[in-house]
Amino acid sequence: MSSPIGSDSSVLFSLGWNDAFAAELPTGLIPARVTRVDRGAAEVLSADGHFPVHYSAHVRRAAAADPVDLPCVGDWAALRRLPEGRFELEALLPRRTAFVxxxxxxxxxxxxxxxxxxxxxxxxxxxxxxxxxxxxxxxxxxxxxxxxxxxxxxxxxxxxxxxxxxxxxxxxxxxxxxxxxxxxxxxxxxxxxxxxxxxxxxxxxxxxxxxxxxxxxxxxxxxxxxxxxxxxxxxxxxxxxxxxxxxxxxxxxxxxxxxxxxxxxxxxxTPGIRRIGLYDMGEGVDMVFSDLEALADRCRFADCGHDSEPGCAVLAAIEDGTLPERRLESWRKLQREAAWMASRSDARLRKELQNKWKIIHKEMRKPGRSRP
Incomplete structure (x- = not known):
């Protein structure tokens, strides 16, 4: 990759570095921005240039527990310089935004x-x-x-x-x-x-x-x-x-x-996206369908499902042609998917918590372990 940026301290600021990221940088580590990722390694840009780095054991453990914690393009990383001169990606700085x-x-x-x-x-x-x-x-x-x-x-x-x-x-x-x-x-x-x-x-x-x-x-x-x-x-x-x-x-x-x-x-x-699954939705779907949400505020019933209820402003808009019926069907589909993904996420979190307590109880049952 050709880069118009020289290898000096101005590199960080031209890459988007600011005081907020600087406040999160652990003492003794070097900031760099991830430009490309591969299995177990990444390429980064820093004030020292453009070079590959491998992940620390801490980063690999975090990524194994949750793929969202894998380094990705655009991340700001904290690097540790090893004795032999190469760098290791020791931690990721908190993400300001993330497309997941x-x-x-x-x-x-x-x-x-x-x-x-x-x-x-x-x-x-x-x-x-x-x-x-x-x-x-x-x-x-x-x-x-x-x-x-x-x-x-x-x-x-x-x-x-x-x-x-x-x-x-x-x-x-x-x-x-x-x-x-x-x-x-x-x-x-x-x-x-x-x-x-x-x-x-x-x-x-x-x-x-x-x-x-x-x-x-x-x-x-x-x-x-x-x-x-x-x-x-x-x-x-x-x-x-x-x-x-x-x-x-x-x-x-x-x-x-x-x-x-x-x-x-x-x-x-980015490569072409074949599958676009929703993940951990907050207000994303509502923002896309803000026109439909505005109509829903005028429905007679607060819990209107926009199906066959009397006084439904959404169905009225479809009837008079101001809202395409395809739009309502798409809203229903994405709402169902977002709810399903939330339920799967909750189930995963419950399972992780159960496993955590199993480990704690197993440790407490070991011979010689003092009990309260």
């Missing part, structure tokens, strides 16, 4: 589904770009995918922005497509861009002023790497030509990587 998806775990030995586990795709991001390609005039965007990514984006703490990429492929249907996108992204900026022609690229760059960090998320072939290259002004990420006949790109990016940009700001490119 669920449903990536496996069944545990305790028999509980690992679907309650999450995976952090990017940390300490200021802006979350949701990239959805415009294909042909007869096609529409995957509105459900946009809604899911926006729910996770709101939950992350970053600012969601929708980017309709490859806008040159849709012709006169672009205005209609942008209207559709607006219906699923209330309160969110949405822009049509084409990284090849340069349309909208400067608008995207405007979100990355100073030391802001953005992550680009979307399906394979959405043009994420092409956008990153356009912002960087050079080919920092490999891309492939679109497939003949459908305008879709082939999946190229196989890792997440933090790219410092020449004009300031940083951007994280």
């Amino acid at each position: 998806r669920g449903g990536v775990g496996r069944v545990s030995r305790g028999g509980l589904s690992g679907d309650s586990q999450g995976q952090v795709l990017a940390a300490n991001v200021d802006v979350v770009f949701v990239a959805e390609p415009a294909l042909h005039a007869t096609d529409t965007a995957d509105l459900g995918r946009i809604e899911r990514l926006l729910a996770l984006a709101w939950e992350s703490g970053g600012l969601p922005v929708v980017l309709i990429t490859k806008s040159d492929l849709i012709g006169e249907g672009l205005d209609f497509l942008m209207e559709e996108v607006a219906t699923v992204a209330p309160g969110v900026d949405a822009h049509a861009i084409c990284s090849i022609t340069g349309e909208g690229v400067e608008i995207v760059r405007g979100y990355l002023k100073g030391t802001r960090t953005a992550v680009v998320l979307g399906a394979s072939g959405a043009g994420k790497s092409t956008l990153v290259n356009a912002l960087a002004g050079e080919a920092v990420m490999e891309i492939q030509q679109v497939r003949a006949g459908d305008g879709r790109g082939r999946h190229t990016t196989v890792h997440r990587e933090l790219i410092p940009l020449e004009g300031g700001g940083l951007i994280i490119d």
Whole structure:
């Protein structure tokens, strides 16, 4: 990865380092930002340069207990310099924001589904770009995918922005497509861009002023790497030509990587997301469906399920065409999924607590152990 940043103390500040992170840095350790991760190792940028580091035993134990504690791209890490001169990743500083998806775990030995586990795709991001390609005039965007990514984006703490990429492929249907996108992204900026022609690229760059960090998320072939290259002004990420006949790109990016940009700001490119599971939802779904929530406040009954209740403002809006029925069905689906994920998470936490007390009781029953 080519970097426009020199190896001196200004590196940290250009990467987003600030007093809040400095206050969390353990004494004697060196700060660095994670630019790429691999199994058991990471690449970091620090005032000493760009180099690989391995995880300490403490970090490996924490990650084994919960995958969310694995180092990820965008993390600020505390490094320890070892006697032989190399560095070890000793700890992660508290994340200011984190984009986490669920449903990536496996069944545990305790028999509980690992679907309650999450995976952090990017940390300490200021802006979350949701990239959805415009294909042909007869096609529409995957509105459900946009809604899911926006729910996770709101939950992350970053600012969601929708980017309709490859806008040159849709012709006169672009205005209609942008209207559709607006219906699923209330309160969110949405822009049509084409990284090849340069349309909208400067608008995207405007979100990355100073030391802001953005992550680009979307399906394979959405043009994420092409956008990153356009912002960087050079080919920092490999891309492939679109497939003949459908305008879709082939999946190229196989890792997440933090790219410092020449004009300031940083951007994280990501592989195409195939599964977008919700994880530990707070108000993310409510933010995506703020239009529906506003209607629900006008329902006759406070506990209205928007099914067949009299005086339901949501059903009335569907009847008069101001709210698409697809929108209500999507809200129901995401609400059910968020509730299910919360129940699985609660079950996992209960199991972990039970195991903890089993260990304590086992220790207390050992011969010679004093009892109260």
